[in-house]
Amino acid sequence: MATPNSSADPASMAAARSSSKTAPPTPLRDGFHLVPSHPINYDLNLTNTFQDITYHISTSDHCARIAFNRPHVLHAFRPTTINEIRHALDQAQDDTRVSVILLTSNIVPERTPAFCAGGDQTVRSSDGGYDDGSEAVPRLRVLDLQIQMRRCPKPIVAVVRGYAIGGGHILHMCADLTLAGEDAVFGQVGPRMGSVDAGYGSVHLARMVGQKKAREIWFLCRYYSAQEALQMGLINAVFKNDELEGEVGRWVRRMCMLSPTALAVAKAAINADQDGSAGISLMGGHITRLFYMSDEAKEGREAYLEGRAPEFRKIPQSKL
Numbered sequence: 001m002a003t004p005n006s007s008a009d010p011a012s013m014a015a016a017r018s019s020s021k022t023a024p025p026t027p028l029r030d031g032f033h034l035v036p037s038h039p040i041n042y043d044l045n046l047t048n049t050f051q052d053i054t055y056h057i058s059t060s061d062h063c064a065r066i067a068f069n070r071p072h073v074l075h076a077f078r079p080t081t082i083n084e085i086r087h088a089l090d091q092a093q094d095d096t097r098v099s100v101i102l103l104t105s106n107i108v109p110e111r112t113p114a115f116c117a118g119g120d121q122t123v124r125s126s127d128g129g130y131d132d133g134s135e136a137v138p139r140l141r142v143l144d145l146q147i148q149m150r151r152c153p154k155p156i157v158a159v160v161r162g163y164a165i166g167g168g169h170i171l172h173m174c175a176d177l178t179l180a181g182e183d184a185v186f187g188q189v190g191p192r193m194g195s196v197d198a199g200y201g202s203v204h205l206a207r208m209v210g211q212k213k214a215r216e217i218w219f220l221c222r223y224y225s226a227q228e229a230l231q232m233g234l235i236n237a238v239f240k241n242d243e244l245e246g247e248v249g250r251w252v253r254r255m256c257m258l259s260p261t262a263l264a265v266a267k268a269a270i271n272a273d274q275d276g277s278a279g280i281s282l283m284g285g286h287i288t289r290l291f292y293m294s295d296e297a298k299e300g301r302e303a304y305l306e307g308r309a310p311e312f313r314k315i316p317q318s319k320l
C-alpha cells in the first residue's frame, strides 16, 4: 500500500516490473493506483510582492502552485494578474526544485468557486486592450501568457474549481492537463460581450473537441458541466471537490517519477503540430540542448577554441 509520506513512490513503478511470467494483462500494471494520493504540502511561500496571485513550492513533491487570488471578481484577470503569473511561471520554469507547475485559484468560502472568469471587464479599455494603469499601453497580455505556457518545458496542470469562463477557459485549455472538481463550469462568453480569442481560444479548442463542438461553444456561448467537458475531451479528469487536491497530488507525483526530458519533448511535439515554425523551433531547441552535451558537439567547440580543425569522425558516438 502507498504510504502518505512516500513521494518517490517506488511501489507504483515496481508494479510495472512484476516477476510473474503468466499473469493476465491488466492496465493496473501501470501502477498508477499505487501512487500516493494525499494533498501536496507547499513548504515554500514565494508570493513575495505579488498582489493578484499566490505562488508556492513543494520541495518534497517538486511542484509549483501559481494561483489566481482575486476571489471578489471570480479571479477575473487584469494586466497586473497576467504579468505576475508570467513572472511566477518564469521562476518555476528555471527552478530545478520544480518538475510540474499547477495553475489554479484560491477558493474561499465566502465567494462562488471559480478558476478564472476571464478578463476583468472593469479595466477593459476602448483602446484595444486591458488597462489597469500598470502598463504604458493597453495590451492583451494574456496572449503572451498562453504562448509562454505552451513553450514551458515542464508540464502545466490547470486545477479547476467553479467557473472557467472566457479568457480563463482559454488558460485552462493552454495548460497541458486539466483536472477539475465536480463543480467546475466551462464556457466561452466573448461573443456575448464583444470579444473573441481568434488564436488558441478558437483553433486549439477545435483540435480538442472537434470542429462542430468548437463552433457550438463559440456560437452559442453555453456553459458546460465538468462531466460534459470530460466527455468532449476538454479536460482530463473530474473528481469530487474534496478529493481533487489528493488526486492532483497523485498526478503530480506520477509525472515527477517520469523522465523530464521525455515529457518536455512529448509536450513540444504535440504542440509543434499546431505551432508551425515556432513549434519546430522549440523541438529543435530540445535537440540542440541534448546535442550540446555530446562529445561530438564538444569537439566542435574545443576545436574552435584551440584554433584547429574539428575531428568529428573520431568521435565514437557519431555514427551518422
Ligand SMILES: CC(C)(COP(=O)(O)OP(=O)(O)OC[C@H]1O[C@@H](n2cnc3c(N)ncnc32)[C@H](O)[C@@H]1OP(=O)(O)O)[C@@H](O)C(=O)NCCC(=O)NCCSC(=O)c1cc(O)c2ccccc2c1O
Pocket: 072, 073, 074, 076, 112, 117, 118, 119, 120, 121, 122, 140, 141, 142, 143, 163, 165, 166, 167, 168, 189, 190, 193, 195, 196, 197, 198
Ligand atoms: C462567471 C459568471 C457567470 C458567474 O456568475 P455569478 O452570478 O455566480 O457571479 P457574479 O456575476 O455575481 O460575479 C461575482 C462578482 O465577480 C464579478 N465578476 C465576475 N466576472 C468578472 C469579470 N470578467 N470582470 C470583472 N468582474 C467580474 C462580478 O461583477 C461580481 O462582482 P460584485 O461586485 O457584483 O460582487 C459571471 O460572473 C460572468 O458572466 N462573468 C463575466 C464573464 C466575462 O465576461 N468574462 C470576460 C470574457 S472576455 C475575456 O475573458 C477575454 C480576455 C482577454 O484577455 C482576451 C484577449 C484576447 C482576445 C480575447 C480575450 C477575451 O475574450
